[in-house]
Amino acid sequence: MTGPRTSADRLGRLLNLVPYLLARPGILIAEAAADLGVTAKQLREDLELLWVCGLPGYGPGDLIDMAFDGDRVTISHDAGIDKPLRLNQDEALALVVALRMLAETPGIGTRDAIERALAKIESAAGDLADAPVTVKLPANQKKLEAVRAAVDSGHALRLTYYTAARDETTERVVDPMRMLMVGGFAYLEAWCRRAEGTRMFRVDRIDAFTELPEPSVPPVGAVPHDVSDGVFRPGPELPLVTLRVGRGSRWITEYYPVEQVQRDGAEWLVTMRxxxxxxxxxxxxxxGRDVTVLGPPELIDRIHAQATAALEQYAAPHALDAGEPAGR
Structure with a gap:
């Protein structure tokens, strides 16, 4: 199989893709894919992603734009990517602080690369890098250290865990496998006896835990997740949601994984798992009104029912004002 397998590799390819295409207007997609070491399908997916990349504002003239002529592609607007990057004082300081924070985060396996990048930026920033800024880890650091110590003990754990996707809190016994950092969050990966499968538990969503006297013994079939592209790996078995998104809510295409984004006048058509x-x-x-749900029908029905119930609640006080008994 050709092509990068990590999000970091893809980011590097996307950063190189625009200047590459600017220097080769009208290049065949197949030829560009061969030069970049990816499949034509992957390159088309990259080009679709470039359509939602650009400058803050996300209006006309802010985003990268392309023109297709059969199997050929030309960058028609580069959104200023060809301009040299110049950091102001606030931006340079923000990068220094962020890298210092990252270097202190437990579980980061690329600390050497972080320290090299930090040294370069501090050198370029000069005296600004010595600004009296205190870097502190998040408030859940004590919880993270406690969970890590429990995992190192080799014992099973009883968790009280909040699942954001279902908005519910459950209790479960798990056999810890490892601790890891993904996307800036600490996770406990463990075999969940309740679900009978390997699960990822965000440490900040563990409300409480108890270390059990029995050892942690994940079964042979407990295979660690591949998190090279993040924790959430959408597959065809998950529900597909289709949205019509206004300008004010386009940020969801950056914050959440989406399968496809298409322009439809001033709005975007977005599909996501x-x-x-x-x-x-x-x-x-x-x-609110900035997003219209086009599918699936079950989700449309759910939101319609929720809105109807909310309207009924607004109508209830008026019924009391009209003289209806409060207990009715």
């Missing part, structure tokens, strides 16, 4: 329709309902209900 979700683990739970209840989670999607809560997310979309909070976005």
């Amino acid at each position: 979700v683990t739970d329709l209840g989670w999607a309902q809560r997310l979309l209900a909070g976005l």
Whole structure:
């Protein structure tokens, strides 16, 4: 199989893709894919992602744009990517602070690369890098250290865990396998006896845990997850949600994994996989009129029922004002 397998590799390819295409207007997609060491299908997916990349504002002239002529592609607007990057003082300091924080985060396996990048930015920033800024780890650091110590003890754990996708708290016994950091969050990976499968538990969502006297013995079939592309790996078995998104809510295409984004006038048509329709309902209900749900029908019915119930609650005080008994 050709092509990168990690999100870091893809980011590097995307950063190189625009100047590569700018220097080769009208290049065949197959030829570009061969040069970049990816399949034509992967390159088309990268080009679709570039359509939602650009400068803050996300309006006309802010995003990268392309023109297709059969199997050929040309960058028609580069959104200023060809301009040299110049950091102001606030941006340079923000990078220094962020890298210092990252270097202190437990579980980071690329500390050498972080320290090299930090040294380069501190050198370029000069005296600004010595600004009196205190870097502190998140408030759940004590919990992280306690969970890590429990995992190192080799014992099973009883967890009280909040599942955001279903908005519920459950108790379960798990056999810990490892601790890891993904996307800036600490996770406990363990065999869940309740689900009879390997699960990832975000440490900040563990409300409480108890170390049990019995040893942690994950079964032979407990295989660690591949987290090279993140924790959430959408598959065809998950519900497919289709949305019509206004300008004010386009940020969801950056914050959540999406399968496809298409322009439709001033709006975008977005498709995304979700683990739970209840989670999607809560997310979309909070976005209001800026997002229209086009599918699946079950999600449309859920949101319609929720909106109807809310309207009925607003109508209830008026009924009391009209003289109806309060207990009716």
